[in-house]
Amino acid sequence: MKILVTGGAGFIASHVADAYIAAGHDVAILDDLSRGSMKNVNPKARFYRGDVRDHDFVEHVFATEKPEALNHHAAQMDVRRAVEEPVFDASVNIIGSIQLLEASVRHKVRRFVYISTGGAVYGEPKEFPVPEDYPLNPITPYGISKHTVEHYLFLYNVLYGLPYVVLRYGNVYGPRQSSKGEAGVFAIFCEQMLVGIQPVIYGDGSKVRDYVYVEDVARANVLALEKGEGEIFNIGNGVPTRDDEVFRVVRDNLGLTELQPKHVDKRPGEIDRIWLDTAKARRVLGWEPCVSLQEGARETVRYFRGVAGKQKTGTAPTGAKG
Ligand SMILES: NC(=O)c1ccc[n+]([C@@H]2O[C@H](COP(=O)([O-])OP(=O)(O)OC[C@H]3O[C@@H](n4cnc5c(N)ncnc54)[C@H](O)[C@@H]3O)[C@@H](O)[C@H]2O)c1
Incomplete structure (x- = not known):
């Protein structure tokens, strides 16, 4: 499958790109290197440097690559920066994601794998482990911005039939x-x-x-290409x-x-x-932390x-x- 991985020069998505390549997929990476590094980029992947908020750049990458699947990890993920600069946080995490959703519809992407956070969308929970349907009361702008895109995915599926999966990670x-x-x-x-x-x-x-090892997380991203359409999954050690x-x-x-x-x-x-309660990922994706x-x-x-x-x-x- 042709897959575009955003944030693939960063920590988690570089492992995801490696896992996709190891599984035989054809991978391109989009990253602005604001935090990532070329040292993390798999040499077998094509690389595009730019900002997910930049409409023309995103359009150029999609038109060139024609990806069948998008794996979206690029984000402002510093919780303290989100509190200090909530506008910046929302612009990268919400507006940037909408640019990718729009491009995915224009270019008929068949799978949008979106990375959310199980550590920040539930707020301070009272029951454990926390399942996906637990009430969402994020207490940081970051939790709000990451969760907001889950609504957009649902909407883009209703409006345009865009197939998606959401993975909510624990602490990777x-x-x-x-x-x-x-x-x-x-x-x-x-x-x-x-x-x-x-x-x-x-x-x-x-x-x-809930600490989960990055290779276990990468494997969930491989499974999410084929399974769990329209669903949200906690990915943690539980x-x-x-x-x-x-x-x-x-x-x-x-x-x-x-x-x-x-x-x-x-x-x-x-x-x-x-x-996190990870029973759903185990049941539907066939995933478990190893x-x-x-x-x-x-x-x-x-x-x-x-x-x-x-x-x-x-x-x-x-x-x-x-
Ligand atoms: N680290 C965790 O434990 C954890 C937990 C839950 C969710 N997540 C999510 O996983 C994803 C990856 O996190 P990570 O820990 O690997 O962080 P990271 O900072 O290592 O990776 C993010 C990558 O996105 C790139 N990026 C940032 N802004 C960009 C922009 N505007 N345009 C293009 N590229 C941009 C950065 O350069 C970096 O390479 C994020 O979406 C984060 O919210 C992480």
Whole structure:
């Protein structure tokens, strides 16, 4: 299948592009490199540098590539930036997505795989694990902008018959993750511990998230090309993991067993607890997470060790295959 992957120079979508190519698909990548890097771009993919909000650029890419499927990961995904610059957040995440929806209709795309967030659309839930039909009360502009596009997808399906699937991720972690953004705690701890900066935990360490390894997430994107049309799926490990557990697993993998975190006040707007009910993805997509937190942490630490080693010797780090 010919697939256009937006955000494919970034963390998650670069793994998705790799998984599509490994499955025999023909991949093109669109990314403005505002956060992504050419080091992450699979050499077998064609690359287009530009902004999803730019109508003429998007039209040029669709007209050139004629994709059968669109996988849309490009986004403003920094939760704090979304609070500080809600107009910018909405322009990339909502207007940019509408540009892609319009182009997908014009060019008769047969599958629109949209990436939403299970960590930010439900707000502060009261029941666990959280299923897809749980009430949506996002408490960040980012959660609102990501969710808004789910409405547009439903509408474009009604108006134009555009087939779509929505994947709502938990906190994705793994090689190539940036330490800035929605869910960068693995990357942040790895980077800080490797250079000897005191790692900080916001709150007492009891905040809980649903961590899912990036290769498991990439596999869900492969399955979503064929299954689950018109549906929304949570993609997570389905288990709660505390901040202090993430700290410990990274620390122990780095052999820094004496290191203790510094605790500072919880940041406003951060939710206390979330983990996702993934029964629907298991049932309909036939997907399940395969990588344990221990295994995923080992691979992530190995990657960041490699990056730090190359920086020390002055060699440019290469994007490790996760
Ligand atoms: N990281 C997580 O745990 C997580 C959780 C839930 C959902 N998501 C979603 O997954 C997607 C990918 O997140 P990620 O963690 O890989 O982030 P990332 O920042 O590594 O990747 C996003 C990519 O989009 C590109 N981009 C940003 N604005 C653009 C624009 N206007 N035009 C073109 N390209 C643009 C960036 O350069 C980057 O390469 C996002 O949609 C995010 O909302 C991520």
